[in-house]
Amino acid sequence: MADPWLTHARHLDSTAVLATQALFKAVDANPTMAPEEFQALVAAITQRYGTVAMSSALWALDTGRALADLTDLPAPVPAEAVNVAQVTNSASWALNKADGSTVAAARVMAGPLGRFIRQPARDTVWNSTAAAGTRYARVPGPGACSFCLMLASRGAVYTKDTVLTVSAGNSRTRRETHTRNPNATGGHTYSSGPMADGYKYHDNCSCTAREVLRDSDVPKIINDLQDEWYEVTYDASGHMRPNQKHAWDQHWKTKRDEAGEAFH
Template identity: 35%
Template structure:
């Protein structure tokens, strides 16, 4: 099945929803987090984030279901299917996210540590918003007997791990096979938000141009470094990142 225009439209819309949460999270951080009472600040900040997620997360999930219906229709699939919204992140999950990002701030943090923690929290909320659409589409594909599964679609700047997963095509059939948090932004400033998307598949899957190029390059590298082991992972990272990666590179004899 060739990729429809709705896939690109959905990706753009999801990016807009995620980006819209950033200023709201920063405002909540500025007004509700007390650096002199971090533990006491957590419930207030978590409550504000849940309100943001209730609005933007639900919008993300609803858009995901609309996207799923459009893709189903574009594939010529008829008949009704029951679609449902995924649960929003629980109070415990949101609280744990807040506690994780502010953990480096106990003691005497510097200004950079505070900026990194704040940015990590904004990234975490973006991730939770994007997860709503992903979960909606994955659950729909899992429940729909007409669906073959779903594929991972990357955006520009995706990490080597995500790009490798995307080369597998429409092999994913359950939410258990998903991992969109391999590089969640950390309080120390490392990592970043995964912006991959879930594309439902109802027939023959047409990979993106990026996925086709990545698959060809990965196959070339496996001819040099083998299909398993540390060397092929390092070679693949060096290809994607365009820089040397620490570790041995032993070509096949």
């Protein structure tokens, strides 16, 4: 059977597209709708398609656990719907940015709408891994920004950890093999807090969250990114370079600039 999390990622992409198309279609059919109507429309679409996204996450959690013969874990925890006030405030912002044009506002709203649609799925994975004591990984989408790639490079983590590194078994330690910089001894750290990672998604971000039950569940791209993080942000002696995030950002800027030049 195909990896349910790959299927889930495709479901999220298509759900976000369908939600955006529904918004455009409704606004194009009634371009003079009142601001209150536009806000209500965005809220209704968010509720409808956000529920679809959440259901996809529940399916992936259930299916992944069944395939791993771990059906005795605590049941997945569905996320709450996105806060209506947050959605309507974003719709109001889009209208202001579009000078009151609902047609233009719908285009402005496309980015936030996609985030709102995906958030219940991301929160469901976060809630469910926290409840079950399993691990959580961020899988970067195509063209992910350096910030998203940095978060993904932490690997599979426990929601309660403050040291975010890929675990070996249940030890929650760094992977033993690092082909790029095996001398690095540190990892990622962050200030712990409720839902700290779950809310670190931006507009137009197609990263997905997945549960990790075994080390073999970690996608290759995440292991590669973790190796790359150590190569870029630690020196040859294994010491942390100053301002790791800046070094990472510059690394990806240079890498993408060079890739762009290769096509000219």
